[in-house]
Amino acid sequence: xxxxxxxxxxxxxxxxxxxxxxxxxxxxxxxxxxxxxxxxxxxxxxxxxxxxxxxxxxxxxxxxxxxxxxxxxxxxxxxxxxxxxxxxxxxxxxxxxxxxxxxxxxxxxxxxxxxxxxxxxxxxxxxxxxxxxxxxxxxxxxxxxxxxxxxxxxxxxxxxxxxxxxxxxxxxxxxxxxxxxxxxxxxxxxxxxxxxxxxxxxxxxxxxxxxxxxxxxxxxxxxxxx
Numbered sequence: 001x002x003x004x005x006x007x008x009x010x011x012x013x014x015x016x017x018x019x020x021x022x023x024x025x026x027x028x029x030x031x032x033x034x035x036x037x038x039x040x041x042x043x044x045x046x047x048x049x050x051x052x053x054x055x056x057x058x059x060x061x062x063x064x065x066x067x068x069x070x071x072x073x074x075x076x077x078x079x080x081x082x083x084x085x086x087x088x089x090x091x092x093x094x095x096x097x098x099x100x101x102x103x104x105x106x107x108x109x110x111x112x113x114x115x116x117x118x119x120x121x122x123x124x125x126x127x128x129x130x131x132x133x134x135x136x137x138x139x140x141x142x143x144x145x146x147x148x149x150x151x152x153x154x155x156x157x158x159x160x161x162x163x164x165x166x167x168x169x170x171x172x173x174x175x176x177x178x179x180x181x182x183x184x185x186x187x188x189x190x191x192x193x194x195x196x197x198x199x200x201x202x203x204x205x206x207x208x209x210x211x212x213x214x215x216x217x218x219x220x221x222x223x224x225x226x
């Protein structure tokens with residue numbers, strides 16, 4: 001994660017603005033966290049959505065898929081007739097508390113990604129960089145006390161990828177942390193419960209809006225998703 005945040009372009013520099021409201025989900029949350037740790041002056045508020053990097057535990061299937069040979073077998077299975085449907089079905093069962101709420105466009109996107117040349121190999125390589133047989137390789141909990149910016153941590157109570165208690169562990173260490181747990185929601189609260197997520201995020205950003213910013217003058221929102 002450190003190397004990804006190190007090579008990612010600074011969104012503030014790219015947009016020509018100062019401090020940003022940064023939001024990241026899952027691996028993107030860990031990258032957003034790394035950005036905040038590297039240069040906290042550039043992050044006005046931080047929102048971590050079921051973020052990686054906040055505890056060792058991860059779904060055992062993800063740790064298994066990162067192991068030698070297993071990842072290659074998973075790629076082969078995805079390439080046989082019906083394999084892409086099996087992969088999407090398994091992803092839905094892991095990512096959503098109630099898979100029937102999975103938006104049709106999400107299914108379409110998952111199918112399209114799986115068919116892109118090199119995507120499955122890249123996903124396997126990323127999993128191996130993130131996980132070992134014992135879970136997540138990098139845990140950043142001991143650095144959270146250095147982050148003074150307002151931080152919102154959002155988690156689904158039925159997250160089957162990363163356990164919700166990791167969100168509480170993070171907030172316990174954040175000087176200005178706040179936790180919002182969505183019942184009957186999985187690893188993608190912004191996808192499975194978009195209305196509630198939008199309301200919680202909007203309330204958080206409005207509360208911490210700088211007095212000098214009007215309705216149209218708030219800092220840009222940088223979203224990190226991997």
